[in-house]
Amino acid sequence: LSRVVVTGAAVNTPLGDTLDGVLDALVAGRSGIAPWRAFAVPEVGCFVGGDLTGYDARAKAASLRPSLPPEVGQRLERLLRRIPWSAQLSVCVAADAAIAARFWDRSPDPDGTAVLVAGHNLSPRYAHENWKKFQAEPDYLDALAAVHMPDTNHAACVSEVLGTRGAIGTVGAACASGNYALRAALDELAEGAACAVVVAPIYEYAPTTFQALGLMRATSEATAGEAARASRPFDASRDGFVPSHGAAALILEPLDLARERGAPLLAEVLAAEGGSDACHRPPRPSPPDQAALIRGVLDRAGISAGELDLVSAHAASTPAGDVAEAEALALALGEHGGTVPVNAAKSMLGHTGWSAALVEIALAVAQMRRGEVHGTANLSERDPAIGLRLGDSEARSVRTVLKNAFGFGGLNCVSVLRSVE
């Protein structure tokens, strides 16, 4: 079976739309969380988040164009005039990752290039707005709603811009979607695909989403003045996750083909595996099951717990989730549970939902490349139940990373990456 490498990675978050820039911000301990601007927040909802409202996709496309073949640039700009905002962000981040992968230097076979989108129900705000239009007058509905509403539109738009003709589809499991999409990409490549483009669009959120999350007490109740301190994974005073916009894309190729075409070899994906808590509601994270999943993926990757250099935690800043994850890591890693460095990108980025695992994988790849890890912000008083090695940003050689994702509804998936020797 061929080894699979990441040849390109890109992100778009409230801390910036370049991978290096976002890592710089994380290393400096900057927070992307601010008062929420995208829509008026209902009374019980969360008030703060990582908000990309106003992000100018057309300006981004203009900055990418010099690096794109002319016909790709044309398709990108043409599409940006037609599709909803969140899909615009998807095509931009995919083009960005493709540029990083030098996708057009001896391009992978388009018939063998897959586009997989991580997530589902990506556009609740677009859906809500269109419902309101329909209520006012049915024909006010966006005439292309039937094209733009389905989640698959993100995959189709990316395929159109990049000109891919291989497999296409979406893969979703709530907050574990990114890892599940990565897992599907590994299968696609194992069955002979030349390349897989994995795109995690932003999760748009809607006023109803905020209201429902607030009613469920899933999100932080931090006020506007406390925005930067709202997301505090593993801290004793954490009170829920902080919703955030964020998108990511990875280009994956078999190592031999990537080498052959001279693509950057950013990291190797060793394995991704999924599991379930067998309980959709209420959230009932099960440390033994999460630990079994982590041990399983390490086995599949052929590495031991002692070889891990970094755990990029799921750590969404929820009271129950963070402590369960810490317990699972202690169980899974045994004697190494307290010594392997762990960080929580969500402490500064917030929770980008379905894209979180992929955003954080892209950042893990950047940390491996740079030999520097970011810390976990807002750890003013660590929860005594958490025995993990958490710390500040530091220069550190990182060869092997575990990426956890434990999702809403009890859907889990974890992955392991390693630097390319």
Added chain:
Amino acid sequence: MSRRRRIAVTGMAVHTPLADSPDAFLAALLAGKSAITRWKSVDVSRCYAKIGADLGGFDLGARHQELAERLPAEVAARLGRLMFRLPWSPKHAVLLGAEAALDAGLSQAEMADSHVVVGGHNLGAIYQEEGYARFAAEPAALPVAHELYSLDSSQAAVLSELFGSRKPAYIVGGACASGNIALQAASREIVHHGARRVVVLGPVTEMSAATLHGFALLGALSIESFNDAPELASRPWDSRREGFVPAHGGGALVLEDWDVAEARGARILAELCGVGVCSDASHLTIPNEDGQSRAMALALRRAGIAPEEVDYVSAHATSTPQGDLVELRAIRRALGARADAVKVNATKSMIGHSFCAAAVLEAIAGILQMNAGRLHGTINVDRPDPGVDVDVLAGGAADWPVRVFVNNAFGFGGIDTASVFKRVDA
């Protein structure tokens, strides 16, 4: 990976307005019955779209009671809790999952050992819009679970919970081709992830007035000529076809590692030999002969089956002016001269277009027909389009031995897929 694991189909379940069990489904299809009526459970007073296949009358409670008696006690208890809490489409999900598991003869331990793959997305429009309406009236009236049940992923989560399974559970999507993509993902669970069995769900897509109106505005639906004779509206390949007819419908399949199925003495219904998925590199809704034929060719290549071995094609054929003929040309391109020897039919002429579930329902229909040695007709083909140059069974059901069939599904966004099934004794 030279010696692939073989994939057995061991259980099936269907919920369509035409029939609520595989046997009844086959009988109704062979009898040429239509499921299309005026919408009753959806308020279409403000829409152009008036007709569809409506599952609103399905007696969920009665089906639940019936299953509760047949399921292992713990699973039945979980089913009861789930039926009490879930919205409409996920209720169908857990019933379909339970029915397929029982059809496959799975024990409680075997259910708990099942991976779960759901093929579909954007499934809960009615549930979401009810939330929007309550929110508009009074924000605090939004159901607490609104966010959880607005997520399609909950359909996978509830099946895991029903079965008590800690195995991988997730959803995959490809618009109207989602079912075939789910079959591919499920077979990969067995080939690459050590699954002994996978429950595959083709979920029931909720149809809201706004969803239906969106399709009507796109010009995709039959909204003109057949509102007073709904059973005539879905007429693939007929000269008077004018668009697809949206449908409620869901199905579930149990796929198993062939050796595992044999070892437990399971009744094997068919072999899933291969799936092909490819893209037209276009987000628009233009059917593409090249992409469709590539999907069929890829599925056959993966199945290790030559075009000459195909006996029957279960067409995507949604009754749209463009799509139906493009598909026939694609079949000819993929099968070559064999196109003159195969039979082709359109299940959607009777059950309408059930979106994400279509390919699962049509895989089930195909397996039932293959095992019966008799194919259903395509109804309403009164005057075949002059472009029809293969046998689309316009004259009704016919005896026809099938060793291998191809199940096509093409989705909005240039998503082309095909799956290939083989008879067990073949």
